[in-house]
Amino acid sequence: MRIGATLLTLSLAPLLACVLVFTVWLPRDRDRYEAYGAAVPCAAGVPAAAxxxxxxxxxxTVDGTRNKPGRGSSYEATLSGAPFWNGTVAFGDPDPLLERLRPGDRVTGTVWRGDVVVLSRGDNRQSTSDEPRDEPQMTAAIGTFAGLLAALGFWLGAMRLTGAREHRTWAAYGKPLLLALLVACFGVGLPSVWLGLPWWLVPAVVVPVMVYTSWQLHRYRVASAAGAPEGA
Structure with missing residues (x-):
């Protein structure tokens, strides 16, 4: 009983995360990307503001850089010499500009809404991690994962509370379904980003896939419990 109640309570956290992703995070990122795309250069002679x-x-001026690949990778440049925006900016990788920078180099930074979004030097230009991107597919994948994780936790908790557990345990259902959920969300989310597919395709594909996977797993467990051969 205690485990069931705990699972039901814990399932509220990913449920809340799912709601926030689709009602706050996703719309906010889309609005920010559209505003950035519509932004124009600041008028000449207008004093800079934060x-x-x-x-x-x-x-x-580049004060220093950090290029740490591999596990725990970190790509950063520390900048100075401009009002309001001095500090460290992060990148997703070292190419094509960061790996070429050395302390004392002069670079040109593009600033929007208080963030350095692009650095350039000569013909080399690199976006920082603060530049808005049109990648809602992975955000949708995270929200879908959270929502289905909440459903899984709620279902396992309900089985515990009602006593209708049978073979519906963490080892039999929880762990394989969690692994399948991870594979489905990121297996659909990442290709959707690369192909530029609509973000809503992620939940539209992942949810039916997980329903089918759950059904097949249930059939397999019932057959195994009845002593039937695998695949019957």
Missing amino acids: WEDCLRTLPF
Whole structure:
């Protein structure tokens, strides 16, 4: 009983995360990306401010860089020389600019809404991690994962509370379904980003796949419990 109640309670956390992803995170990122795409260069002669809707280009000096590949990778550049925006900016990888930078180099930074979104030097230009991106598919994958994780926790908890557990345990159902959920969400989310597919296709594909997977797993467990050969 205690385990069932705990599972039901814990399932509320991913459920809340799912709601926030689809009602707050996803719309906010889409609005931010569209606003960034519509932004125009700041008017000449207008004093710089810490937060601006326009695109402002400013010179910076590179104080240092960090290029750490592999596990726990970190790609950063520390900048100075401009008002408001001095500090460290992060990148997703070292190419094509970060790996070429050395302390003392001068670079041009594009600033939007208080963030350095692009660094450039000569013909090399690299977006920072703060630049808005049109990648709602992975956000949808995270929200779908959270929602289905909540459903899985709620179902396992209900089985515990009602006593209708049979073989519906963590080892028999919880673990394989969790692994299948991870594979389904990221297996659909990542290709959707690469192919530029609509974000809503992620839950539209993952949910039926998980329903079918759960059904097949249930059939297999029932057959195994009855002593039937695998695949019957």
